[in-house]
Amino acid sequence: MTQEAATVARGLEGIYVAETKLCRIDGQKGELVYSGYDIYDLADNSSFEEVAFLLWNQRLPSRAELAELKEALRRERPLSPLNTRLLNEMNGLVRPMRALEIAVTAAGALDRNSSDLSQPALRRQAALLTARMGTVVAAFHRLREGKPIVAPRDDLNHAANFLWMLKGEEPSELEAHIFNVALILHAEHEMNASTFAAIVTASTQSDLYSAIASAIGTLKGPLHGGANDAVFRTLQAIGSEDNIEKYIDEMLASGERMMGFGHRVYKTTDPRAIILERLGHQLAEVSPEAKWFHMSTKLRDYLLQKFEGRPLYPNVDFFSASVYKMLGIPNDLYTPIFAVARIAGWSAHLLEQYADNRLVRPNALYEGADNRPYVPVDERG
Numbered sequence: 001m002t003q004e005a006a007t008v009a010r011g012l013e014g015i016y017v018a019e020t021k022l023c024r025i026d027g028q029k030g031e032l033v034y035s036g037y038d039i040y041d042l043a044d045n046s047s048f049e050e051v052a053f054l055l056w057n058q059r060l061p062s063r064a065e066l067a068e069l070k071e072a073l074r075r076e077r078p079l080s081p082l083n084t085r086l087l088n089e090m091n092g093l094v095r096p097m098r099a100l101e102i103a104v105t106a107a108g109a110l111d112r113n114s115s116d117l118s119q120p121a122l123r124r125q126a127a128l129l130t131a132r133m134g135t136v137v138a139a140f141h142r143l144r145e146g147k148p149i150v151a152p153r154d155d156l157n158h159a160a161n162f163l164w165m166l167k168g169e170e171p172s173e174l175e176a177h178i179f180n181v182a183l184i185l186h187a188e189h190e191m192n193a194s195t196f197a198a199i200v201t202a203s204t205q206s207d208l209y210s211a212i213a214s215a216i217g218t219l220k221g222p223l224h225g226g227a228n229d230a231v232f233r234t235l236q237a238i239g240s241e242d243n244i245e246k247y248i249d250e251m252l253a254s255g256e257r258m259m260g261f262g263h264r265v266y267k268t269t270d271p272r273a274i275i276l277e278r279l280g281h282q283l284a285e286v287s288p289e290a291k292w293f294h295m296s297t298k299l300r301d302y303l304l305q306k307f308e309g310r311p312l313y314p315n316v317d318f319f320s321a322s323v324y325k326m327l328g329i330p331n332d333l334y335t336p337i338f339a340v341a342r343i344a345g346w347s348a349h350l351l352e353q354y355a356d357n358r359l360v361r362p363n364a365l366y367e368g369a370d371n372r373p374y375v376p377v378d379e380r381g
């Protein structure tokens with residue numbers, strides 16, 4: 001196509017860049033489906049491990065296959081000595097998303113078969129990172145608190161084990177259940193920015209570890225996965241329910257966006273926000289931090305009123321902030337936790353990409369100067 005005939009799709013809105021069997025979103029109806037299974041059904045009945053299997057295989061596992069996957073994940077949970085040393089070195093110097101990105105790169109450096117792009121090798125790498133990333137985030141937090149790293153426990157599932165490694169206390173059944181659902185909700189979301197970043201990297205036939213590091217760097221921004229941390233900081237700045245209207249009026253009048261609201265695809269409430277709100281009600285009955293959740297529901301009501309007539313509704317990040325707070329998780333870990341869950345979807349998309357790869361290389365419409373004579377440096381004005 002000639003430059004004259006080209007138009008730019010800003011933000012690639014409405015552009016389909018891949019075929020996938022992993023996820024379908026209907027943004028008008030608020031539907032989210034992983035390989036044919038509705039997100040409400042998965043949230044009610046499934047486990048993060050089962051959903052990871054589903055994404056990697058496009059079918060639910062048999063009992064034996066699920067047991068095998070759980071065992072494979074358990075084997076890969078412990079930190080490598082290099083990861084432990086790096087986390088100690090980085091303590092106090094970097095923020096948790098950066099630490100996670102470095103840990104993934106380190107895991108790639110240690111994997112002698114990192115450049116093996118065959119499906120069995122990629123599946124092994126996907127399982128390794130899915131198992132390991134939670135350990136990295138928990139260990140990073142323990143070290144910065146001056147506490148010893150808590151070793152993973154083989155008798156706990158992925159969600160409960162993460163909370164155990166983070167806090168050194170076994171979570172209640174409700175906490176483990178809610179965190180499991182949160183991981184399921186964040187596991188996959190079609191062609192979001194971080195998944196696209198991973199795919200662009202993989203399309204050059206770079207390895208899976210580098211593709212995941214690209215994804216982590218992309219998830220970090222506040223318009224994507226960084227929004228959950230930003231929502232909590234907004235709640236903190238508001239301080240109390242009485243202050244919502246004044247704070248929001250001033251914030252929006254100054255042109256600032258409300259994080260956790262709005263979405264490129266959803267033009268109604270994100271179903272993940274609906275599920276997280278339901279879980280929030282359950283946690284609020286027992287949590288000493290329920291104030292943040294109650295403030296979130298009031299804030300949501302006020303924002304819906306302010307945005308009336310515009311397609312701006314709560315997204316997944318809106319209620320995850322107060323739900324994570326009620327689970328006793330510090331707010332700068334919310335985005336790393338998003339990555340701990342999304343590794344399942346990222347790696348599933350990478351399996352699809354490597355199996356049918358073509359270099360991702362779009363174009364840019366040139367709008368700069370043309371036909372300029374070169375002037376030697378001493379003759380420039």
Ligand code: CMC
Binds near residue numbers: 259
């Ligand atoms: N608060 C106030 N106004 C908003 C917001 C918001 N959160 N989101 C969009 N708008 C307005 C925006 O100012 C623009 O108005 P106008 O047409 O008058 O200029 C209009 O809505 C369209 O915005 P856009 O930036 O063109 O829409 P987009 O599809 O490019 O942006 C978004 C999607 C998610 C970046 C945006 O809604 C946003 O910035 N939301 C807050 C950040 C956030 O919560 N991100 C997490 C997304 S969900 C989880 C994930 O996938 O990471």
